[in-house]
Amino acid sequence: MKANIMYAAGDVRVEELPVPKVQLQTDAVLKVVASCICGSDLHPYRSMHSHDHPEGEAMGHEVIGRIEKMGSEVSGFEKGDLVIVPFAFGDNTCPYCQEGLMTSCVHGGFMTGCQAEYVRVPQAQGSMFKLPKEIDENSPLLPSLLTLSDVYGTGYHAAVMGSVNENTTVAVIGDGAVGLLAVMAAKKLGAEKIILMGRHKERTDLGIEFGATHVIPERGEEGVAKVRELTNGEGVHVVLECVGLKPAYEMSIGAVRAGGVISRVGVPQYEEAAVGFESLFGRNITLTGGPAPTRAYMEELLPDILDGTLEPGRVFDVTVDFDGVPEGYRLMNNREALKVLVKP
Structure with missing residues (x-):
């Protein structure tokens, strides 16, 4: 699969990597339908030192995708479901998650590697948010729905x-x-x-x-x-x-x-x-x-997007494919783009 890897400031490369696998039975693997570049991705783009990351860093933490594979401990979803994943994954059952603070989940962490054709989602059952069946890859609502992963939720x-x-x-x-x-x-x-x-x-x-x-x-x-x-x-x-x-x-x-x-x-x-x-x-x-527990807000924010009341996806002003991600970084870094949408 194609994936975008950052090696140093200004150095983002499209590389061929193995498709991720289910490593734990709480994982899922998604085929990426939409991802994007975040303003926080520009911090390492401006300051990363190659000697600190000799193998590079898989970039991207915002994603909508279709479920390809699931571990045996993931229930309530089916292969092919279209889901949003928050930038911070969590089990959604620990005391912090129950208080709406998934960013402090005792089994949680932060998503990486979403600027790629496939991505592994840890703690998939607690993290993934299933979209209505009528939403597909061609829906004009997709950019707005992607903002629920991070920027609108934040x-x-x-x-x-x-x-x-x-x-x-x-x-x-x-x-x-x-x-x-x-x-x-x-x-x-x-x-x-x-x-x-x-x-x-x-x-x-x-x-x-x-x-x-x-x-x-x-x-x-x-x-x-x-x-x-x-x-x-x-x-x-x-x-x-x-x-x-x-x-x-x-x-x-x-x-x-x-x-x-x-x-x-x-x-x-x-x-x-x-x-x-x-x-x-x-x-x-x-x-x-602090870091936004965006999964906690998805149910609340979804209706305004589905009925067209709000269009947070208007923040996306440039769209690229996976090969265009390095150029997307350059555009955002130079303030030639507000936010770059990444689609296959």
């Missing part, structure tokens, strides 16, 4: 953890796919004032269509000042930080009001950050967020 997680509702003002930092879908999520949860902080007009225009009421392209202290101008000098109730870089966190501190919430879902590229009296403690600010 944007929704940001809003849920931030307790967004009709009484909250919201600032979303970041105009990547997660940021734009955090806007959609905040709108779904009732927020009436949603400030999108991003500087790429073609993206922020889409954010406005998703529900943003204001756009602030400025960064740093200037961006914070603009947020406060729009909120009577107070700042917003909730900041959804969808970037993961320290300047975005620092802007979050400046933009949030006393008693507010900073909800982070951008994968942090830093360890040390201000949490003391002057930054968070003294103003009673809550810091929350």
Whole structure:
């Protein structure tokens, strides 16, 4: 099968690998119907050192596929079922999964190797989400359904953890796919004032269509000042930080009001950050967020996609086949693409 392997910064190669097999009886093997490139994939694309990964890393963690094989401990599915797999797999029965926190599953982990023709799914029964029979490989809903694997579920997680509702003002930092879908999520949860902080007009225009009421392209202290101008000098109730870089966190501190919430879902590229009296403690600010347990949100988010109420798949603006994945990385890295869909 064809699979995309990253060896070093900027070095993604299409290679021929054996089709994965069922290794444990809790596994399934899928024939990939749709995958994609994530913004978080760009972190190693920009920084991976070849000496740390001599055998390369199989890339991709978002997938829709048809079941080819299943272990004997996987029930409730049939060969040929079309399923979504969350980027974090889990058994869906441990105490953490039962609390909706599959990303902390005691038998869980993170998907890899989805930018390929076939992929092995660990903990398949707890992870796979079966799609309705009427959905097939040619469905126009497929891109939107794929966002449930990660980016829409992640944007929704940001809003849920931030307790967004009709009484909250919201600032979303970041105009990547997660940021734009955090806007959609905040709108779904009732927020009436949603400030999108991003500087790429073609993206922020889409954010406005998703529900943003204001756009602030400025960064740093200037961006914070603009947020406060729009909120009577107070700042917003909730900041959804969808970037993961320290300047975005620092802007979050400046933009949030006393008693507010900073909800982070951008994968942090830093360890040390201000949490003391002057930054968070003294103003009673809550810091929350984390990796999204997207499997926990699929049942809730699916109906809006099936009936056409919401189209999160509009974040995909380029489609490639498996041979085109290296070029897809280049396009996303150069901001020539927002999010790249990968289809056979």
